Amino acid sequence: MMRVAEKAKSEGNIKIVEDATCTFCGCLCDDMVLTVDVDAKKITKAKNACVLGKALFLNYEEEDRPFALIGGKEATTAEAVEEAAQILANARFPIIYGMSDTTCETQRKAVGLMDMLGGTIDSTTSVCHGPTGMALQGVGESTATLGEIKNRADLVIYWGGNPAESLPRHFARYAVTAKGMYTPNRKKDRTIVNIDVRHTKSVPVADIFIQVKPGADFELLWALRALVKNRHVDPNIEKKTGVSLKTMKDLVERMKNCRYGVLFFGMGLTMTRGRHFNSAAILSLGSDLNEYTHFIATPMRGHGNVTGADTVVAWQTGYPFGVNFSRGYPKFNPGEFTATDMFVRGDADAGLILASDPGSNFTQAAVDHMKKIPMIVLDPKYTHTAKLARVAFTTAHYGINVPGTAYRSDGVPIELRTCLDSKYPSDEEVITAIYRRVEQLLIAKKRSKGANNKRQKAA
Amino acid sequence: MDKTMILVPGRTTKQGVGLIDSKFKKDYREATTTVEINVEDMARLGLEDGCKVKLRSADGVVTVKCTGRRTEDLPPGLMFIAYGPPTSKLMGKDTAASGMPLSKHLEVELKRVS
Numbered sequence: 001m002m003r004v005a006e007k008a009k010s011e012g013n014i015k016i017v018e019d020a021t022c023t024f025c026g027c028l029c030d031d032m033v034l035t036v037d038v039d040a041k042k043i044t045k046a047k048n049a050c051v052l053g054k055a056l057f058l059n060y061e062e063e064d065r066p067f068a069l070i071g072g073k074e075a076t077t078a079e080a081v082e083e084a085a086q087i088l089a090n091a092r093f094p095i096i097y098g099m100s101d102t103t104c105e106t107q108r109k110a111v112g113l114m115d116m117l118g119g120t121i122d123s124t125t126s127v128c129h130g131p132t133g134m135a136l137q138g139v140g141e142s143t144a145t146l147g148e149i150k151n152r153a154d155l156v157i158y159w160g161g162n163p164a165e166s167l168p169r170h171f172a173r174y175a176v177t178a179k180g181m182y183t184p185n186r187k188k189d190r191t192i193v194n195i196d197v198r199h200t201k202s203v204p205v206a207d208i209f210i211q212v213k214p215g216a217d218f219e220l221l222w223a224l225r226a227l228v229k230n231r232h233v234d235p236n237i238e239k240k241t242g243v244s245l246k247t248m249k250d251l252v253e254r255m256k257n258c259r260y261g262v263l264f265f266g267m268g269l270t271m272t273r274g275r276h277f278n279s280a281a282i283l284s285l286g287s288d289l290n291e292y293t294h295f296i297a298t299p300m301r302g303h304g305n306v307t308g309a310d311t312v313v314a315w316q317t318g319y320p321f322g323v324n325f326s327r328g329y330p331k332f333n334p335g336e337f338t339a340t341d342m343f344v345r346g347d348a349d350a351g352l353i354l355a356s357d358p359g360s361n362f363t364q365a366a367v368d369h370m371k372k373i374p375m376i377v378l379d380p381k382y383t384h385t386a387k388l389a390r391v392a393f394t395t396a397h398y399g400i401n402v403p404g405t406a407y408r409s410d411g412v413p414i415e416l417r418t419c420l421d422s423k424y425p426s427d428e429e430v431i432t433a434i435y436r437r438v439e440q441l442l443i444a445k446k447r448s449k450g451a452n453n454k455r456q457k458a459a
Numbered sequence: 460m461d462k463t464m465i466l467v468p469g470r471t472t473k474q475g476v477g478l479i480d481s482k483f484k485k486d487y488r489e490a491t492t493t494v495e496i497n498v499e500d501m502a503r504l505g506l507e508d509g510c511k512v513k514l515r516s517a518d519g520v521v522t523v524k525c526t527g528r529r530t531e532d533l534p535p536g537l538m539f540i541a542y543g544p545p546t547s548k549l550m551g552k553d554t555a556a557s558g559m560p561l562s563k564h565l566e567v568e569l570k571r572v573s
Contacts, residue, residue, distance in 0.1 A: 051475075051476060052476065055476040056479050126559065127559055127560070134557065165471050165472045211534070214537065267469070271562040271563045334556060338554065340560055360544050361542070363551065364547065
């Protein structure tokens with residue numbers, strides 16, 4: 001792995017690291033200037049960071065925690081690797097889940113591990129923009145980088161997301177107040193629209209707020225598609241969506257007549273009635289509008305490297321998430337090989353959770369099953385999932401301690417600059433160690449099976 | 460008095476900052492156990508800021524405390540809460556073969572506890 005060049009100046013024990021990357025959310029802002037007290041192992045300033053980035057950097061501390069826990073008891077990393085490898089090598093239907101807060105280099109190794117085991121690999125995408133990943137395989141996407149959007153978009157529509165609280169620098173860096181090549185007057189050169197079921201903290205930046213009834217996004221999107229294509233729309237759509245036909249027609253006119261439009265969409269579409277149908281509808285709307293102007297539709301991603309997980313799993317298997325290898329080749333089937341379903345149905349008999357916390361975020365039925373099977377967790381922090389795990393590794397923070405690659409929400413790869421070392425191993429080191437030990441165990445198993453077969457034949 | 464409402468879990472700044480520190484500490488727990496309710500709904504249901512309510516979905520029940528929001532910000536019938544372990548308990552397990560359980564617009568019954 002090529003390590004990106006250091007951009008750090010030191011004076012005494014204070015180091016200034018330039019162009020570091022904040023990995024909290026999918027904005028992946030790579031203009032951080034970090035002031036680091038090397039002796040105290042603390043980051044004392046994080047210039048350019050938003051409130052979430054500041055929390056990420058300024059709250060960082062190397063907690064004095066065990067390297068690993070096995071059954072709640074302190075253990076070494078090596079002991080935990082052995083325990084984890086035994087669990088996985090003896091499992092019939094293991095799953096690796098998570099991956100949204102670790103490097104692409106780690107994600108690759110995780111895919112390789114499940115490939116070797118004939119297990120399942122799934123990421124937090126399945127409970128985030130998984131529906132979008134399903135939809136775009138059906139209808140495609142008209143897309144662009146955030147840089148292009150910053151430079152060109154004069155109509156920006158936020159649908160079912162609250163970037164003011166989940167992606168705080170999205171407005172300033174990419175879409176609302178950012179100075180672009182063809183939008184030099186920033187917000188004055190743009191019209192901002194916000195569509196949501198409630199008045200969030202993102203609404204005040206909008207020129208137009210459209211309040212849609214809960215569960216009616218699909219109908220509104222489909223009506224807009226019809227209006228774009230100059231079809232008649234029955235006025236009873238107003239009662240269904242809570243949005244007047246007049247408002248819809250006004251929006252369509254703006255969309256058709258803008259120079260460059262963008263639809264940013266979030267969990268309000270993927271986590272609600274319709275799921276991938278909502279995503280397909282908005283992706284299709286974006287594509288439809290290219291008959292009149294240039295328009296794109298793109299998801300907003302909440303975790304630092306969830307896009308990396310999609311990208312790595314897709315380039316290695318052909319599919320973005322929820323991939324099973326038990327037949328010796330990748331199979332994609334959301335609902336069958338996605339983590340929630342595998343835990344709820346009780347299919348998974350072992351789980352490795354990497355850089356996520358389903359113990360906190362999954363539905364209770366899934367968590368109940370996780371408590372019954374051997375679970376392995378890799379995380380810098382002690383989490384709800386670590387509490388129920390058989391083996392819990394403490395690993396180093398990516399982007400602070402660990403270099404590597406992460407993908408921004410628009411699919412642009414960013415190399416992470418580190419600022420502090422850590423005594424804990426990286427996720428990649430632990431997964432690699434588990435991989436090597438599992439490989440040995442599987443070879444030994446095969447040899448033992450072969451030897452038994454020979455003995456039986458001889459007898 | 461029971462009342463069926465629509466619950467919208469989502470992210471908040473306080474929840475995001477809290478989870479960086481620790482999900483077991485006060486800030487995160489407070490953020491994820493405070494539900495925002497329309498002030499007209501609160502008046503009708505005899506609730507005041509800070510009182511505890513039980514939220515019951517088809518899949519689980521949790522106790523949280525409530526705080527009022529103006530109708531301009533949160534329409535009647537709708538509630539908002541930062542997502543976390545309490546909202547996970549209210550989520551269903553059926554993903555309709557998509558991998559995604561319905562995690563927003565959850566139908567819940569609301570009942571005052573204290």
